[in-house]
Amino acid sequence: MNSQLPIKQSFTKESLKKQFRLSEFLAEKFITSIAFLSIATIFLIFIFVFKESLPLFSLGKSDHAKTEIHASTADKPESYGPSSEELKPESYGADTSQELKPESYGAETTEELKPETYGTEPASKDDLKPESYGDTPKEDLSVPPTDETESTASQSEEGSGKIWGTFFSTEWVPVSDNPRYGLIGLLIGTLKVTIIAMLIAGPLAVLAALFTSCFASKRTKEIIKPIIEMLAAFPSVVIGFFALMVLASFFQDVFGYDSRLNAFIGGVAMALAAIPIIYTISEDALASVPKTYTEASLALGASKWQTAFFVTLPAATPGIFAALLLGVGRVFGETMIALMATGNAALLSANPFESVRTFAATIGSEMAETVFGETHYSVLFFIGALLFVFSFALNAVAEFYVKGKLLKKFQGK
Amino acid sequence: MDKVINESENHFFSSKKNTAEIKGKIFTGITQLAVILIIAVLFIILGIIVYQGRSKFSWEFISTFPTNGMTEGGIFPALIGTFILVIVMSLAAVPFGTITALYLTEYAYEDSKFAAAVRFSVRTLAVVPSIIFGLFGLGFFIQFVGAGADTVFNDGELRWGQPNILWASLTMSLLTLPVIIVSVEESLKTIPRELREASLALGATKWQTIRKVILPESISGIMTGTILAVSRGAGEVAPILFTGAAYYLATLPGSLSDQFMNLGYHIYIMSTQSSDVEKTMPIQFATTLVLLILTLSLNIVAVIIRARIRRTAK
Numbered sequence: 001m002n003s004q005l006p007i008k009q010s011f012t013k014e015s016l017k018k019q020f021r022l023s024e025f026l027a028e029k030f031i032t033s034i035a036f037l038s039i040a041t042i043f044l045i046f047i048f049v050f051k052e053s054l055p056l057f058s059l060g061k062s063d064h065a066k067t068e069i070h071a072s073t074a075d076k077p078e079s080y081g082p083s084s085e086e087l088k089p090e091s092y093g094a095d096t097s098q099e100l101k102p103e104s105y106g107a108e109t110t111e112e113l114k115p116e117t118y119g120t121e122p123a124s125k126d127d128l129k130p131e132s133y134g135d136t137p138k139e140d141l142s143v144p145p146t147d148e149t150e151s152t153a154s155q156s157e158e159g160s161g162k163i164w165g166t167f168f169s170t171e172w173v174p175v176s177d178n179p180r181y182g183l184i185g186l187l188i189g190t191l192k193v194t195i196i197a198m199l200i201a202g203p204l205a206v207l208a209a210l211f212t213s214c215f216a217s218k219r220t221k222e223i224i225k226p227i228i229e230m231l232a233a234f235p236s237v238v239i240g241f242f243a244l245m246v247l248a249s250f251f252q253d254v255f256g257y258d259s260r261l262n263a264f265i266g267g268v269a270m271a272l273a274a275i276p277i278i279y280t281i282s283e284d285a286l287a288s289v290p291k292t293y294t295e296a297s298l299a300l301g302a303s304k305w306q307t308a309f310f311v312t313l314p315a316a317t318p319g320i321f322a323a324l325l326l327g328v329g330r331v332f333g334e335t336m337i338a339l340m341a342t343g344n345a346a347l348l349s350a351n352p353f354e355s356v357r358t359f360a361a362t363i364g365s366e367m368a369e370t371v372f373g374e375t376h377y378s379v380l381f382f383i384g385a386l387l388f389v390f391s392f393a394l395n396a397v398a399e400f401y402v403k404g405k406l407l408k409k410f411q412g413k
Numbered sequence: 414m415d416k417v418i419n420e421s422e423n424h425f426f427s428s429k430k431n432t433a434e435i436k437g438k439i440f441t442g443i444t445q446l447a448v449i450l451i452i453a454v455l456f457i458i459l460g461i462i463v464y465q466g467r468s469k470f471s472w473e474f475i476s477t478f479p480t481n482g483m484t485e486g487g488i489f490p491a492l493i494g495t496f497i498l499v500i501v502m503s504l505a506a507v508p509f510g511t512i513t514a515l516y517l518t519e520y521a522y523e524d525s526k527f528a529a530a531v532r533f534s535v536r537t538l539a540v541v542p543s544i545i546f547g548l549f550g551l552g553f554f555i556q557f558v559g560a561g562a563d564t565v566f567n568d569g570e571l572r573w574g575q576p577n578i579l580w581a582s583l584t585m586s587l588l589t590l591p592v593i594i595v596s597v598e599e600s601l602k603t604i605p606r607e608l609r610e611a612s613l614a615l616g617a618t619k620w621q622t623i624r625k626v627i628l629p630e631s632i633s634g635i636m637t638g639t640i641l642a643v644s645r646g647a648g649e650v651a652p653i654l655f656t657g658a659a660y661y662l663a664t665l666p667g668s669l670s671d672q673f674m675n676l677g678y679h680i681y682i683m684s685t686q687s688s689d690v691e692k693t694m695p696i697q698f699a700t701t702l703v704l705l706i707l708t709l710s711l712n713i714v715a716v717i718i719r720a721r722i723r724r725t726a727k
Contacts, residue, residue, distance in 0.1 A: 023618075024618050028619075030512075031512050031520055032527075034509060035521075038538060038590065039530055041538065042534045044553060048549055048557065049545060049549055049552055164621055204447045204450065205447075207446075207447035207450045208444065208447040211441075214444075224448055230712060234458070234648075235677055235705075236543075236646025236648070237681055237704075238648070240681075242679075244684055245694070273452060279451075303434075332542070333544060339685070360542055364547075364654055367551070368655050391542055393698075395537050396533075
């Protein structure tokens with residue numbers, strides 16, 4: 001353009017260097033920091049869901065091995081009721097209880113002592129509700145009381161020990177004079193529904209994906225895929241409603257069981273929610289199997305179905321596994337369907353036609369009734385934290401382990 | 414002799430082939446059956462809800478308030494509440510989602526650890542159970558941000574530190590963020606490299622390129638993401654269970670600090686906690702029908718736009 005400028009000099013190393021522009025710099029930093037927000041959100045979710053359940057931990061930082069002992073012993077002595085009531089207010093402040101812990105937990109046996117020491121020493125206290133303890137199912141009562149030390153120091157952790165102890169019992173009675181938070185019953189309910197749902201959704205979705213990617217013509221594929229994926233657009237409350245109103249009555253007529261809403265109905269409805277997820281991801285996995293695989297198989301004389309079942313399907317196993325994992329994650333945390341279709345009674349039985357209660361449904365149905373800062377409130381948040389950690393772990397496994405394996409396989413390493 | 418052997422061999426092979434063929438048909442048939450079953454169930458659900466809901470479904474039903482203890486009347490406030498929810502949610506989620514997608518496609522280096530972490534978080538956000546978002550909304554937005562704002566600005570008077578439409582919308586926007594990010598990212602990837610290079614070669618800076626070339630090109634992707642997010646947000650109930658949804662309100666929400674009614678929540682309470690479930694059955698089905706029409710039509714629009722993007726990319 002300008003002939004006065006000697007060209008040679010204008011293209012020195014310095015001038016070719018990227019010019020620093022403030023607006024560019026700011027734009028990049030701004031965009032990066034917004035992107036950081038999604039990471040921050042994950043942390044925030046964990047911190048804040050966990051934070052609300054912290055009172056449980058400041059009540060008693062007992063490890064899990066210990067809490068099983070609590071479970072057995074917490075039921076016995078009568079003096080638990082009054083003492084725990086006294087302790088609750090102060091233990092939320094988390095001052096005295098924490099100081100006491102190191103001593104009392106140093107001696108492994110303090111918990112086991114309680115039946116003796118508390119039964120005899122503060123006999124004046126046991127006036128409120130002695131009988132309510134008897135009905136908690138005792139799981140492992142075999143631990144015998146052995147040592148006699150520091151019995152007074154352990155007073156404060158009774159409240160905590162009791163809550164933690166009841167986690168491993170089977171009864172979920174959060175609202176009573178003697179609240180019990182038996183997570184085992186909820187866990188079994190959740191597992192039952194998850195297993196039923198996955199037994200239905202897993203095979204159906206994977207087979208449908210196999211058909212779409214291996215047998216269907218391109219035209220059919222273009223019709224099938226959006227339709228099945230449309231199932232993902234059904235809100236879970238709609239599926240839950242359908243299960244509650246239509247499926248429940250229908251299956252009751254067919255099988256003739258007693259409780260109209262049960263684990264089976266919930267499982268079927270959740271399968272409907274899980275199918276599109278499993279289908280989409282396994283279809284992707286099947287479609288990403290290199291063409292050379294199928295061509296080699298066909299060239300060797302295998303028929304189309306043999307190729308599909310014995311070459312494509314095994315090759316895509318890691319991806320399908322990931323799909324199933326994410327399906328489990330979806331079913332495990334599904335709230336509305338569980339609330340509406342499972343009956344919401346934490347019964348302990350292997351019968352799939354009994355009502356169950358899942359973790360997510362428990363949070364959903366009881367959170368509105370709890371008071372901020374109450375133990376029940378903290379326990380519900382603790383369940384939430386468990387659910388979050390579980391789904392996080394599932395996703396991490398699906399992401400790193402499975403996809404890494406898949407990639408390695410296809411790159412022939 | 415020779416011939417006999419040949420024949421038997423032929424026979425042997427052909428019979429094997431026959432069984433293989435039959436087997437193949439069975440296996441293929443099973444997969445076909447799975448597809449048919451899924452699609453049939455889908456249409457059965459649709460059919461039953463349309464059939465049961467059509468009697469009550471009318472303009473009047475959509476535009477009137479529930480009356481007589483929610484056993485009669487329409488769903489107008491629930492519909493409006495849902496609209497406000499998704500609008501506020503989109504206002505929050507779309508800019509953040511778009512910018513995150515821009516970072517992932519335009520700024521992140523190929524092997525950047527940070528970008529990998531962002532991607533992982535986005536996928537994690539997509540699989541976290543929706544009830545956890547509800548808990549987070551309660552713990553973070555209401556108890557922490559809201560209550561904090563109240564103590565600072567309102568002298569402890571309770572205004573923001575309770576469930577309301579703003580916190581519900583923000584909670585929902587976190588839930589729908591991955592939906593937007595994924596579809597914007599997808600559309601950004603279909604923009605040809607040449608467009609960017611041409612812009613840069615003409616002397617535009619990176620930010621100018623993004624603003625003047627890339628964003629206009631990705632409008633349809635942003636729209637798809639928004640529509641999908643709205644469809645998702647309109648249907649989710651678990652996150653708003655304790656962040657702002659109300660059982661019944663006689664008036665429409667007047668400000669962001671009010672509670673609101675919501676279609677999905679309405680279905681839930683009507684079918685489980687209503688005083689007379691049998692009597693309100695038509696209302697429940699009609700409400701479900703409205704919600705389903707809303708989410709499905711939005712989804713179909715998104716699918717069409719997306720198909721168009723893909724076609725032009727090819």
